[in-house]
Amino acid sequence: MLVVRPAGPADFDALMELAVLSGRGFTSLPEDEPTLRARLALSEASFQAGVAPPEAWYTLMLEDLEASDVIGVAGVKAGVGLKRPHFSFRVVTLAQSSPTLEKRFDHRALVLVNECAGWSEVGSLFLRPERRKGGAGRLLAQSRYMLIGLEPQRFAEMVLAELRGWFDEDGGCPFWDHVASKFFRLEFDEADMMSASTDGQFILDLAPRHPIYAELLPKEARDVLGRVHREGEAARAMLESEGFRYEGLIDIFDAGPTVAARRDDIKTVRDARRLRVKIGEDAFGEEALVSTGAVAGFRAVRAPVLIDGENAILGREAAQALGAHEGDMVRVKA
Template identity: 35%
Template sequence: MIIRPIAHKDLPALQAIAVESGPGFTSLVDDREFLVNKIQHSIDSFASRAEQPGDEGYLFVLEDPETGEVIGTTGIEASVGLASPLYHYHKSQVVHHSRELGLFKRVDVLNMCNHYTGCSEICTLFLRPQFRRPNAGKLLSKVRFLFMAQNAQRFASTVIAEMRGVSSDDGVSPFWDWLRTNFVDLDFATVTQLVGAGNNGFIAELMPKYPLYTHLMSGDAQGVIGEVHEKTRPALRMLEAEGFRHKGYVDLFDAGPTVEAELEQIRSIADSIECTVQVIKDGTSAFKPKPDGAGQAIMVANTEVEGFRATVTDQATYLAQHSLLQLPSSLAESLGLRDGASARFIPMATAKTSGLPESAAAQPVPQPRQQQELKYAL
């Protein structure tokens, strides 16, 4: 499996993903012109020489090198809410108190806000279910942090992820159903398609501008505030392991949580290691296997932008004292790496392994429950 920047040849696969992901996945909509423009914007972003975050959007695809099939996608927005407002609800409490009458009432409210304007966002993660395989979901999630670690100047100090909220396979959202009944008579699929395509003017025109008292909502709507779609739970656990936290901000339409972290404190960024590549003949690595015979898997990427490539491998050896990463020649070639080139990597597993630096190997990486792979996340 190889991660690379998206290209126009990937349009049919991206359109298939837009269909497969279903309503609620606002990062992609099944609109050919929209997807063509999204791909071109990504190509332009990778080609830019950005020295600070702007309107760049980076979209990657996960490819099976043997078949050429695109099996998933993942992305990063450098700075959100600049060209088009990014709205959230913030969950907080208000207190109604009368000293004279001796009455005290604390209630939950949702206030519309633009709190995350200017932040970077990791988004558009989808692993096509027919292509699930070990480490594919992790690669799609963590590869963004390798790219951000190498190109920190392109991204904001705060990184967010909008997690998909609760909705059914046929596009019914309990939270939106309540809003639709009381404020905006549009079905959930239509709303998410409008927002995904950047047509969010109706938010300022039709959405309620005053605090929403949650105890006045239906029980179903109250019950999903801050909750994630069942297929997004593995992605949320993975981001929590990276240091992301929910601070009360939820999506306007399905009430899914938005989580945040400081760029420099994201675990995979802080623990990533830049090193020099030594290309060796296939099968001659000095790597010492673990007692069970399996090597320590790492995620490794080159340090290019337009030519970015990344993968997961257990065929690498890191010589910490020389800051040298030994890679088999066939693997190095697939990543566009030559002898003496720079690379960046992070360990994928928890156990210490000779050949990996203690600072990287000693840190445990929580595994998704029952080794569940990601289908789609954000």
């Protein structure tokens, strides 16, 4: 059985392996030991309510219990842009007209903004390539919303997700090569690592302050504005099924799209029910997403559940994976 559980310091080797597998442009999984160790320590403190709620960063591991093997990772940041700006480019339309010529022109432009300060963020979703089947990705993705729904007050009213932008088959990033690198004068991997492992002051210092007209950019850069990486299409589809939408914000490094939703309108947050556990000898009922009833000790599985009034009847295997006992409260999303 697959279970989603909190990450902690003991997961370093597994997290580093996933970071290596994730490849270029996956900013939230840098191949940097101090950064990953600090993230795991922060995750442990976050689940134990050892940090202020807006500063929490919950990291979740997807584990195959039979193999005792970690096969995926995901995360939820309670608040972004609190200690440093959370910069994006907004793709805007600038209108210009000439009464003399009797002509009007609409120009796309990129404007540096810090609109998402204080929002929560779901991200870091990555699975081993050979395990991207059988609903594993969906379980991992939805577990983030089950976590948010347990104690919504820990999270912001708006939730965002940043999707990796487009990279060529040879690993080149058209937007970085033609646009962003002109401002930062770094190799992409160096800037990506600095973004993940420093306080981001270099972004504040060097990011462009004036609008960038898209028409002045090479076609290769224009064509990838808001375009998702080939490996991110499934993640985008899952986000959209939950109610997330793209509304014109893109990443300042790779031009990947930012999608967002109101916390209470996210489908899994809104529709999951709080029920009391009853344990049956065997698994029966319709398969559903089930999580524990509190942030501390959070776990989530997909398993058969029979809903009987205000009770959720679980098989023993699912109850054991959740660490749930008769009479405990769980949240269920059919």
